[in-house]
Amino acid sequence: MTIRPRITEALARRRRWREFLDFADRHGSPHWLFRGVADKDKHLLVPKIGRDTARYDAGIERVLFRNFERRARQFVDVGSLSAWDLLALGQHHGLPTRLLDWSTNPLVAAFFAVSSEPRKEVARVYAYQASNVIDPTIEYDPFAIADVAVHIPSSIAPRIISQRGVFTVHPDPTIPLAPTGGATGDHYxxxxxxxxxxxxxxxxxxxxxxxxxxxxxDGLCRTLNWQYERGVALGKVVF
Incomplete structure (x- = not known):
């Protein structure tokens, strides 16, 4: 009596996976960006610095960035980085900024959606159409932009490269980014x-x-831990 429901569930999951691959194919042109969130209702498209609207202050945001620039010199050659790449580096390491992480790879976005907490909520992968790309040789100041734009970072960190990382930058980081296509569901x-x-x-x-x-x-050990907990592809013990 339990075999048929299990088969039905397995088929449904495979079908849903194929539907996701179709979604990725429909957004296959280079100007699409992807972001995965673990909770579609609570995780809005808002940069970290602006998620607490009562606390956000543009002046404090600039001071925070300047402090990062000053203190990061012991770890990186700050003088070789543009303000854009320095901001991206801070974002990458957890600094609250006006940047929001995206990937050019929908599979990477799906990974973050399904593997992040909370795991008992409906996850979502957004597709966003990049139309306004920053030219850092013309627009020097990340705090002077007037509209939401896309920053394509230099190869400043291995994880940004491996994640095919790009960023949207938000002039008012307290305002959620409206998904491409609105609420129709075509682009998430x-x-x-x-x-x-x-x-x-x-x-x-x-x-x-x-x-x-x-x-x-750290990433390697996370993968091995996941394999151990789920008994996935551990292989045979050989001495």
């Missing part, structure tokens, strides 16, 4: 909690996992 894809482990396993099978996304030992 939802993943139910029951389907998230299946998606994660399929992504692992095509080398979209923390060891690749993270491009460091």
């Amino acid at each position: 894809f939802d993943i139910e909690p029951i389907d998230r482990p299946y998606f994660e396993r399929r992504l692992f099978g095509i080398a979209i996992d923390p060891s690749v996304i993270g491009a460091d030992l």
Whole structure:
């Protein structure tokens, strides 16, 4: 009595995976960017610096960035980086900024959607049409832009490269970015909690996992931990 429901569930998950691949194909041209969120209702398209609207202050934001610029000199050659790339580097390492992370690879976005917390909510992959790309040789100041734009960073960190990372930059980081296409659903894809482990396993099978996304030992150990917990592709013990 339990075999048929299990088969039905398995077929439904495979169908949903194929639907996601179709979604990716429909957004296959180079001007599409992708972002995965773990909770479609609570994770709005808002940069970290602006998520607490009562606390946000543009002056404090600039001071925070200047402090990062001053103190980061012990770790990186700040003088070799533009203000844009320095801001991207800070964002990459957890600094609250007016940047929002995206990827040019929909599979990378799906990985972040299904593997992030909370895991019991409906995840979502957004597709955003990039139309206004920053030219840092003309627009020097990230704090002087008038409209939402896209920053394509230099190769400043291995993880940005491995994640095919790009950023949107927001003149008012407290205002949520409106998804391309509005609320029609044409440009986002939802993943139910029951389907998230299946998606994660399929992504692992095509080398979209923390060891690749993270491009460091932390990422490698996250992947091995995930394999251990789920008994996935551990191989035989050989001494």
